[in-house]
Amino acid sequence: MRAWKVVLLLNLALVLGVSWGYLWWGRQARTLQRDLAAARVAAATTGEREYHVTGVVRAGLEDLGLLVVTHGEIPGYMPAMTMGFRTASPKIVESVKVGDAVRFTLRGTPPNLAITAIEKTAP
Amino acid sequence: MESVTGLLARWLHLVSSILVVGGAATLLLAGPSDRPTARRWEAWILRGCWTFVLVALASALIAVAAQAALLEGRAGAALEPAALARFLLQTQGGTVWLVRGGLLILLAAFLAVRLEVRDRTDWRAARGEVALLGLLALGLIAGASHAAAVEPGTAAAIAADVLHLAAAGVWVGGLAPLALLLHLASREAGADARPYAVLAARRFSRAALAVVLVLIASGSWNTWLQVGSVSALLGTPHGRLLVAKLAVFAAMLVLAVINRRLIPRLSRAAEIGRPAMQRLGRLVIGEAALALLVMGLVAVMSVTPPARHAEPTWPLSFRYSLDNLVAAPDLKSQVLVGSQVAVLGVVAVVAALLLPWLRLAVAAVGVAVVVAGLAVAVPPLVSDAYPTTFQRPATPYHASSIADGRAIFTQRCAVCHGERGAGDGPAAASLNPRPPDLRAHHVALHTAGDIFWWITRGKPPMPAFGETLGADARWNVVNYVRALSAADAARLLGPTVQPDKAWLVAPDFNFAVGPTPPRALKDYRGRKIVLLVLYTLPASRPRLVQLAENQGLLGTLDVEIIAVPTDAAPDAIRRLGADPPLFFPIVTDGAREIVDTYRMFSPAPHAEFLIDRQGYLRAIAAASDDATRDPNLLVAEVQQLNTEKTPPPPPAEHVH
Numbered sequence: 001m002r003a004w005k006v007v008l009l010l011n012l013a014l015v016l017g018v019s020w021g022y023l024w025w026g027r028q029a030r031t032l033q034r035d036l037a038a039a040r041v042a043a044a045t046t047g048e049r050e051y052h053v054t055g056v057v058r059a060g061l062e063d064l065g066l067l068v069v070t071h072g073e074i075p076g077y078m079p080a081m082t083m084g085f086r087t088a089s090p091k092i093v094e095s096v097k098v099g100d101a102v103r104f105t106l107r108g109t110p111p112n113l114a115i116t117a118i119e120k121t122a123p
Numbered sequence: 124m125e126s127v128t129g130l131l132a133r134w135l136h137l138v139s140s141i142l143v144v145g146g147a148a149t150l151l152l153a154g155p156s157d158r159p160t161a162r163r164w165e166a167w168i169l170r171g172c173w174t175f176v177l178v179a180l181a182s183a184l185i186a187v188a189a190q191a192a193l194l195e196g197r198a199g200a201a202l203e204p205a206a207l208a209r210f211l212l213q214t215q216g217g218t219v220w221l222v223r224g225g226l227l228i229l230l231a232a233f234l235a236v237r238l239e240v241r242d243r244t245d246w247r248a249a250r251g252e253v254a255l256l257g258l259l260a261l262g263l264i265a266g267a268s269h270a271a272a273v274e275p276g277t278a279a280a281i282a283a284d285v286l287h288l289a290a291a292g293v294w295v296g297g298l299a300p301l302a303l304l305l306h307l308a309s310r311e312a313g314a315d316a317r318p319y320a321v322l323a324a325r326r327f328s329r330a331a332l333a334v335v336l337v338l339i340a341s342g343s344w345n346t347w348l349q350v351g352s353v354s355a356l357l358g359t360p361h362g363r364l365l366v367a368k369l370a371v372f373a374a375m376l377v378l379a380v381i382n383r384r385l386i387p388r389l390s391r392a393a394e395i396g397r398p399a400m401q402r403l404g405r406l407v408i409g410e411a412a413l414a415l416l417v418m419g420l421v422a423v424m425s426v427t428p429p430a431r432h433a434e435p436t437w438p439l440s441f442r443y444s445l446d447n448l449v450a451a452p453d454l455k456s457q458v459l460v461g462s463q464v465a466v467l468g469v470v471a472v473v474a475a476l477l478l479p480w481l482r483l484a485v486a487a488v489g490v491a492v493v494v495a496g497l498a499v500a501v502p503p504l505v506s507d508a509y510p511t512t513f514q515r516p517a518t519p520y521h522a523s524s525i526a527d528g529r530a531i532f533t534q535r536c537a538v539c540h541g542e543r544g545a546g547d548g549p550a551a552a553s554l555n556p557r558p559p560d561l562r563a564h565h566v567a568l569h570t571a572g573d574i575f576w577w578i579t580r581g582k583p584p585m586p587a588f589g590e591t592l593g594a595d596a597r598w599n600v601v602n603y604v605r606a607l608s609a610a611d612a613a614r615l616l617g618p619t620v621q622p623d624k625a626w627l628v629a630p631d632f633n634f635a636v637g638p639t640p641p642r643a644l645k646d647y648r649g650r651k652i653v654l655l656v657l658y659t660l661p662a663s664r665p666r667l668v669q670l671a672e673n674q675g676l677l678g679t680l681d682v683e684i685i686a687v688p689t690d691a692a693p694d695a696i697r698r699l700g701a702d703p704p705l706f707f708p709i710v711t712d713g714a715r716e717i718v719d720t721y722r723m724f725s726p727a728p729h730a731e732f733l734i735d736r737q738g739y740l741r742a743i744a745a746a747s748d749d750a751t752r753d754p755n756l757l758v759a760e761v762q763q764l765n766t767e768k769t770p771p772p773p774p775a776e777h778v779h
Contacts, residue, residue: 001239002241003241003245003248006236007251007252010229054638055637055638056637056638056711058704058706059706068704068706072639072640098701099696103638
């Protein structure tokens, strides 16, 4: 075969090979991303969840059954912030005072979570 | 550290890859010929290309093994298939080696096959393919070089590096083939190829001019990305290697200019041309030898951390700094006049090159004017400098570092420098010279590295602390001195924000609320405005309640309030009580350092610091200011920050 034909075929093969590799790689990456996102959604939404959280009590709103807590990051659910949580029983609000360092259990199906248990970690 | 074997393999790989490209490119430039000597030369070059592709592949194997050993941290890993596979398949550098290896194997196969070359089209296609595959394999090196680690602008950095490599391949790699042709043609037996050799040399010379320009442009761009400053160029191993490379490159350019002048002599009558051809051949060999040296330096540079990311050790006892003019504005006119005179001199020199007569005289006058201008302009810019001048503090500008520095300062420095650095310590009166006022404006003209050097080595009558204090402790003292100077400058800040004037960096700090994990002021950078409130009960209570009532509004304006009790009480939240509830963070851990540091900026029992999104301190209000009584005034200042069109650049982690 003449040289220019060989070169043409070779370059065609090269271009095809490189683009096929590139597309395959892109598809692979996309599939991975989709799987990851799906796994995250599944982990976040399905069924009842339970989180153990540490924080400090900022206010107790007994008539609303709410406890306002400054808490650290809740992995897989929310970043560190100050916010109010519903409590499973009024006793929980009564058992702590403003400024108490606490460890508590959040249970429920996100976003319907409530504090089911609480204990002081420091005097 | 890279092993010597790995380094040699890298060098060999680079040299052979460049020779493949250069051989093919020179063939293409010279064009096809039917003269026997020219055909012999072409056959040699093709065989050479094939050999060098194999050498490149073999050296690539060794370099990859050395790299895998380096990554795994043990020499034995170089021969383990699992370690090699991890490097090749799971790192970007490995993938690039893999792709390049594939291209080189393809090229070796292409060169091994005997092709049917009937006319010019066939010839161009066959030789062009060698050049193309060689260029691809060479250019892809950029994908695993320092350029691939540049962020942001990775693509542009890689593109510049590809251009640089390709240009180096064509020019540097073409020198040896050209020298071979000139040598063959200058012999008695090679007379038939002389016109061909002259043509090749002329075309190569023309192409080389353009290629060298590309080399210089892409090299300058790379230098800016990887080195970025004079201190990094002269003070780091990578920078100094680059200086050495540039010196050898300059020598190559001198040879290239001499060679260019020889080329017209080649085309005279054959017998006269022959000595010129021999001479040119020898000079080109010299150029190629220098190129081998350059590539050795490049191989070492490719495994040396980029200068931008290394701590420079300044080699000179002086530096130039435009900041000197800020301190002494009366020198500005002198520098301005001097530099204008120097520019005039440069214009004269350029004009001399264009003049038909009196060239030498005008140029000499021009050079004299340049020298005179610089002699006037430069002296005011000279500052003393030390090896550590351009080093960045090893400990960040952080409240904990400042607090530590303050403790050391009180213990060891305050005797002479005074508790607040005013130079009024009990022992100061007996010293000659007297200790300076560390809060004075001129302190800001010195780099952190300057102050570090004085603390380390002493500055008579001040003793050296290099033996008695660890490096981190000395950097902490530097940070405290910087904070002293900054606190003095903070007097210029009032309770109102000065529009678009951000200059005072707020020292970073860590804080925690109750048992939650610690956060840092830096975490808010680029996201929120921070109002840091230092409060003292009971006087501050009305204001805290006021802030709590407005927290919703301030939140919508992107303000985070962080309240710090000045007594640093660990039960601060309980002491504030439940009524009314306060929901912004009250610091219970880290308060002591924050209070110690920020009280330097405002000693009031209640003080509020407005810190913008980039981490600059923009307004300071004390208890006595109206700003701490009327929430509308605070909202107005925040609105001012929110309307600033061009956010100031984030402060550097270091002083200069």
